[in-house]
Amino acid sequence: MIIESIKSAFKKHFNRVPIIVRSPGKINLIGEYTDGYVLPAAIDIVTYVAVSRRSDDDIHLYSESYSEAFQGKLSDLNKTEKDWINYILGIADQLQKWGYHIGGFNLYIDGDVPFDDELSSSAAVECATAYALIELFSLSVPKLDVAKIAQMAEKGFKGGNGSIIDQFTSVFGKKGNAILLDCKNLCHEHIPLKLDGYQLVLLNANLEDSTSTIRLDRAKEQCEQGLLWIKSNVTQVVSLQDTSLKMLDKYVKGKDVEIYKKCKFIVEENQRVLLAAEHLKNANLKGFGQVMFQTHDGLSELYQVSCNELDFLVNTVKKIPYVLGARMMGEGFDGCILNIVKEERIDDFIEELTQVFEDEFSKKLDAYVVEIENGTALIL
Incomplete structure (x- = not known):
């Protein structure tokens, strides 16, 4: 089972018991490039993030997909050459800029949202990281703010320039439903998607x-x-x-x-x-x-x-x-x-x-x- 595998891998790398969060990729059923009405949905291709607290200011990361590790300091966040690292550091950066207090942490990431195909992989990583750190440090952050923080992490730290659709879908996705979203004002409605065979x-x-x-x-x-x-x-x-x-x-x-x-x-x-x-x-x-x-x-x-x-x-x-x-x-x-x-x-x-x-x-x-x-x- 994937959760047991993640727990085992986390213990191997960090010798701790983690908090685990899952975040989905997304598809857009219809509504391309409109900056207006769109109809996206969260899907069962997901990213998993596991975290634990540290007693220092350090950030220790490990990606199973890339078999790569990273170490840095919360007080000295800098962009790297690796996108998967920037997605995570961007969230830590934005949480602090929004006035939330977090400490050092260990983070392990795995899942089946393909980075090379960009099935909203960045949003899945960003939202999973945000939720995990919010839970880890007992923060109270409204759901819409989570999506906005994730979007700002991509715009400000990673350097992207996309809309909020991906992050919004990762946060507000609902099983069996699409989301009718007005990008202009973020008003939204869940629409049942009855596939019936x-x-x-x-x-x-x-x-x-x-x-x-x-x-x-x-x-x-x-x-x-x-x-x-x-x-x-x-x-x-x-x-x-x-x-x-x-x-x-x-x-x-x-x-x-x-x-x-x-x-x-x-x-x-x-x-x-x-x-x-x-x-x-x-x-x-x-x-x-x-x-x-x-x-x-x-x-x-x-x-x-x-x-x-x-x-x-x-x-x-x-x-x-x-x-x-x-x-x-x-x-x-x-x-x-x-x-x-x-x-x-x-x-x-x-x-x-x-x-x-x-x-x-x-x-x-x-x-x-x-x-x-x-x-x-x-x-x-």
Whole structure:
């Protein structure tokens, strides 16, 4: 059992009995790049963090995944060349900046959220570390503040620049539910995800695209420009979430077609998230799947962040009658598509897609069948 293994490893490295916390990775069911409405969910691919107090100011870390150790001092926190270390040190740094008192600690980390695939691995590490240190030092920190502290740890110490979606999902995830989240004000609602004989299957194409960051940054810049054109005419608009296709047609389309396409995707994606949430509330999984297909088409044709391999996979899936929906996933799991597959046909699905993908591209697919799980929690 993983918990017994962690306890044993912790005793071996630190000769102490630890507190253990688990924190999930996340998927975004729908709602990419919107900075508005999104529909993420916590999954059963998790990170475990075990901690114990020290009598000094030292921080001693060990990662099972990397077989690496680190030692530093709480009073002298500095960035390192290792991301997994920075995630942890960033939390210690932020807790102190928020006015919470912590001491030296031992920390052991293990789990199955893949660092190389970035299935919100940083958020899982950050939230697990935050929860563990909060419990260890008997701190009283509101759940929303935990997510904000974790986000600030990534922005300020590690150097990331992402939204709060990953950390929010890791903290507020609920078994069997997606989260309808408005990123603008962090209002949220848990939406039951009743799969009723279907399962969520991730297919990872293991792609490496050196231009993806450049393309994403360019798309965001184009959206910002389109928003500026609208705001100069409609003063009450704050974000593209507040706009409409009519506004885009009037203030953007005639100025730049490419900017119009990027903005059009964002406006339509915000609308699709709300529609998808309604489908889930009505247990209309087929309707939800169709919205997923529409999102992929928008990501490919309008936002232009897909690629030949992912388009090939989704177009192949569209022809399979026992799959209700599929789309590429954006930030969080590069080179991956999310699918809703009939439970008894999952093995057939994985075998078929693996074979056709290898025949077409001479590349292997990795498959993950995931469950929607609870957010970060103390387990021992």
